[in-house]
Each structure stands twice: as structure tokens, then as C-alpha cells.
Amino acid sequence: MPAGGAEEPPREPVSLIRKHPKRRPGGPRVLGVNCKNEHFNDPRAHYCAVCGISMLQLTLSPFHGPRPPLGVLLLDDGQAVPLEDDHLIGRRPERAPEVAEGRAHPLRMTDAEESISRRHVLVRLEEWRVTVVDLGSANGTAVRAPGAADFVRLPPDTPAELAPGATVRVGLSRTFRFESNRKV
Structure with a gap:
């Protein structure tokens, strides 16, 4: 009995079973396959994107x-x-309907020439593919395939699949490159 005559409250039992940490929810559910190390992959992949097997x-x-x-x-x-x-x-x-409805995340891009539209290009993930769609912008969107010398302008509202290493020009001067280890 502790000093002062007060009884100690009963202790809660301690479990030695380790609880799994909460996993971060993944992306949308798609059809895929596991490698022998249980990494989820595109079913068209020749090698695992995580371990390379x-x-x-x-x-x-x-x-x-x-x-x-x-x-x-x-x-x-x-x-x-x-x-x-x-x-x-x-x-x-951030004012676009796709963002307001939760279908896309906003990615702000500006340039000195003011050639980028308020709602210029959509980068869309479809199953295991990455596509870009020009949304009818005034100054257009163009894609340069990996290893190509020139950009090719996209027709409005027409999706174009991006290969890893492709560069996209937004408006007159801004660019981004798509990179991925998920090569098929």
C-alpha cells in the first residue's frame, strides 16, 4: 500500500500483440498484378517497378x-x-469546375508572357496511363516525345498519352517533364 493509505488504481493490461499502423489509403482501384515480392504492378509490365524483378x-x-x-x-x-x-x-x-468538384488537384503555373489560360491543361491518370488534354487554351499545349527534337501541338480536348521522359509545353514558354520508373 502506498504512503498515506490510498490504494493504487488497478493497472490496465498491456498487450504484447503489435497493432498494424494505419496504412495510407492508396489511389483508385485498378487491375494489376503482384511480383513475387508482392509489389503491385501494371499487368503489362515486364519488370517490377519497385524491385526490378x-x-x-x-x-x-x-x-x-x-x-x-x-x-x-x-x-x-x-x-x-x-x-x-x-x-x-x-x-x-483553383476556380475550375474539375477542382471544385474534387476530380483534380490545382497546379498553378504562370509565365511572364501571360500565355497560360486560367484552366489550361489537364493531366489525367487513366488506369496505368498518364494523359494530357488541352482544355481549349488560347496559346495551346504541345508535347515533345522522348528523344524527339520538336514539340507537337495538341488539338483541344483530345487526350494524348505521355511516355516517361516526355516534355509538355504549356502556353508559350513553360514546360514540365513526366518521369516514371513504370516503363512498359
Whole structure:
């Protein structure tokens, strides 16, 4: 009995079972496959995007799981934006309906020439693909494929798939590059 005659309150039992930490919810559920180390991958992948193991020698059973980030956008100002969700790029993207409805995250981009529209280009993730869509901007959006010398202007409202290493020009002078280790 402790000094002063007061009884000590009973102690709560301590569990030695380790609880799993709460996992960060993944992206939308897409059809994919696991490598032998249980990394979730694009079913078209020849090698695991995480550990690099060959996927060709495995008997793959596709299932729906949370899509991991598909890469990053490397902006010409040094900013790196992970691609976990759709992004709307523009001068004032936070006012766009896609952002207000929660379908895309705003990514503000401006230039000295003021050639970037308020709602300029949408970077959309579709299953395991990354696409860009010019939203009818005044000064256009153009894509330069990896290894190509010139940019090709996109027609408005027409999605174009981005390959890892592709560079996108927004307006007259701003650019970003799509990079990913998820090469198919």
C-alpha cells in the first residue's frame, strides 16, 4: 500500500500483440498484378517497378488493388509533383469546375508572357496511363516525345498519352517533364 493509505488504481493490461499502423489509403482501384515480392504492378509490365524483378517468369493472377503513384511531373522551376491523382494546370486552376468538384488537384503555373489560360491543361491518370488534354487554351499545349527534337501541338480536348521522359509545353514558354520508373 502506498504512503498515506490510498490504494493504487488497478493497472490496465498491456498487450504484447503489435497493432498494424494505419496504412495510407492508396489511389483508385485498378487491375494489376503482384511480383513475387508482392509489389503491385501494371499487368503489362515486364519488370517490377519497385524491385526490378522480371515479371515474365511468373504466373500472374490479376486482381483489383490501389494504384500506386504513376510518376512525377518535373516543372521547369524545379518543383516535383507526384502523380497520385489528376492535376489541372493553369493560371487560376483553383476556380475550375474539375477542382471544385474534387476530380483534380490545382497546379498553378504562370509565365511572364501571360500565355497560360486560367484552366489550361489537364493531366489525367487513366488506369496505368498518364494523359494530357488541352482544355481549349488560347496559346495551346504541345508535347515533345522522348528523344524527339520538336514539340507537337495538341488539338483541344483530345487526350494524348505521355511516355516517361516526355516534355509538355504549356502556353508559350513553360514546360514540365513526366518521369516514371513504370516503363512498359
